[in-house]
Amino acid sequence: MSSSVITDARARELRRDFPILAEQVHGEQLVYLDFGATAQRSTAVLDVERDFLEHRNAAVHRGAHELAALSTSDFEDARDTIARFIGADADEIAWQAGATDALNTVTLGIAAASRGRGGDESVPLRLGPGDEIVITEAEHHANLVPWQELALATGATLKWVPANDRGTWSIDDARAVVTEATKVIAFAHVSNVTGMIAPVEQLVELATSVGAITVLDACQSVPHRPVDFHALGVDFAAFSSHKMTGPNGLGVLYGRRERLAQLPPARTGGSMIEIVTMESTTFMDPPTRFEAGTQAVPQVIGLAAACRYLEGVGMAAIAEHEEALGALMVERLSALDGVTVIGDDASVPRSGLAAFIVDGVHSHDVSQFLDARGIAVRGGHHCAQPLHRRLGVTASTRASSYFTTTDDDIDALVSALGDVRAYFGADR
Template sequence: MAVVTTPATLERALPAMDDAEVLRIRNDFPVLNQTVNGQQLVYLDSGATSQNPLSVIEAEQEFYEQRNAAVHRGAHHLAVEATEAFEDARQTLADFVSAGYEETIWTSNATEGLNLISYALSNATLWAAQGRGDARLKDLALKPGDEIVVTEMEHHANLIPWQELAFRTGAVLRFIPIDDTGSLRLDQARDIVGPRTKVLAFTHASNVLGTINPVRELVALGRSAGALVVLDACQSAPHLALDVKALDVDFAVFSGHKMLAPTGIGVLYGKQEILDILPPFLTGGSMITTVTMERAEYLPAPQRFEAGTQRISQAVALAAAANYLTETGLDRIHRWEGELGQRMVTGLESIAGIRVLGPAAGKERIGLAAFDVEGVHAHDVGQFLDSRGIAVRVGHHCAQPLHRRLGLTATTRASAYLYNTTDDVDRFLDAVSGVRAYFRA
């Protein structure tokens, strides 16, 4: 009897990642092979922007060298090849998160994706009031007294669009608080998410705390309220296998530049039955069926939400990045980053005067750690580490309300990826251990 081999079984057959494999992986990333301030670069800022492997760089270059043309327009050879490459890339990203082809929409980044949802729901409210479009739009419309629920740990990109939607519709914005360990107060969430909740939006993994949220439990709360569920997957899609169908979210967003791809490209997933009736956000060329001087009719998704010339080469490069991550094995990457994250937190907690945000050592987290150094501003910490060749993120990480909740204005954040070694983490920890003495804190 033949044995069927699937990508999942192939991944289980692969050994766990180790430093030796990571050093081989690093050869694919030319930017990492340089010195900074006289020392070998240690890049620990992938939570903000990841680096690009040669296969991604070459995919975008090859597109410009061999098939650059406008997509969905023209019947000449280059236009056909460009369109095929663009739509093949869409299928690759759909497969990457187990979505449908028609449910996979190109955006410039996750921020645009979240704004697209917010403004499309605004338009749904307007259309429903005017009797325009599908009759089911009334179920998506918001009115004064309806509620939009987010969490206290959200990135600004998953907060401000909902603030604006509440302002435009008269809805009320509420949030699920966190406890002092950086976990959501699910006991309070059950009281906050209720009959008035129309949208529940939350991050899969916090870009500050490293907390991995209980998606299934939150989705169940949203379903019990009849709310739309929106998942910010920016810090999860690049690092762990994501199945949007199994999670049963209505929308999910992520950005290419956090998962080995160029800047200026992102993905919005939406359930087809919702996209089919949702009004567009941006309008113009390439998303219409018929236009007169008085009105226009729109294509179905995904083209309905992709007005104008698209990010063609970036989409092709993002598909190459998704293939790179799939071939390496997302489960393996997640386990390796988990080890690096635990190594960071354990080491940081052992240094006097360091406060680590989020789950303590031994608790599950993604491979990042944000921390405060007593008596030293985060920007000074970052400059000190840079002088040692170590790149980290400093500031509020686009999460001011979260920092305010924790009594801070800024922190330093180190975030690892598949190209980081245990030696990178140890060099980082050794440098952090000298910060307070250097500044006489």
């Protein structure tokens, strides 16, 4: 049963499901605050994946023997579970090598459609000179570079919603950029730097008003808050398994049924074909056409287990807990001398992360100092160089929480940060 509230006691109880969180580093108890980069695995996920590998492992959709039938059944049951978790139908999600891969599948498919692939069905996705692709200045590189490449391949113009001095943006900022020539609007549901929660419904409404499609980077939202892609109304979305306590090497591409039908496959080979001759090939219907080659079956099974586990914890409770932790981090970090938090202040809801700058100390040095205290955070540009450049900095340090994070973890972070500038002589 899910809990309606995650208290510190509940978070400590849940932490026992994750063996690695009991580890020590440098002789200190691990304080893991790098969930924005990757989450840890619960025994529920590890046990399910191991059980599958030990008892039912076989290639799916390819054999008539008993193991093949059992593995295929588990594989498609997992698709049903994951689809329900994100508010989608099973035939609207396709397995990819990661969220980055999923976003590339969309951009490469649009590029193929723009070259005439996919026939009349793909015409609505075609881009060319005079068309516009709109992203934001706050995007992760995975939702920026593929669109740059698509613009180069099609002659379309890449535009972006500018970030303000806090690194965030508003729906009014987006309205000032989007025009009747806009054909695609791609954006992150939750920023991995500022924790900003995007106004998805308003952006979808804006896109609809000009006939543009929407592509949602949901990597920092699906693991951390209730998400219903049907209710949000986006055309495509991508998220990754490893950020939501699932296995590595797996991403999910969501596409509204009619949009997936319009999208030509970016990769071709076995399993996704219908008829192959020496002259030509026809492809299966979605989602199979996007699943060329041998699939990551154990990882899919593990992700379904992760979804069930997260449902047991309660996604609404996770979101409430993290928003409270996000506000707490902003408030307490901002009170430290020489520490500046990127993003809006604590009064504005954000996901449970905070990226910050320590005056006079590089983020890598900050991260290593914290690591010596057993505190794991992320230092660098977080795959968001343009946003950091907009803010006039090369890098920042990011602390990111999850449902196993407690107020004591934040206390440890703040206490250690209080010593950083003195240690490096930056307080003189």
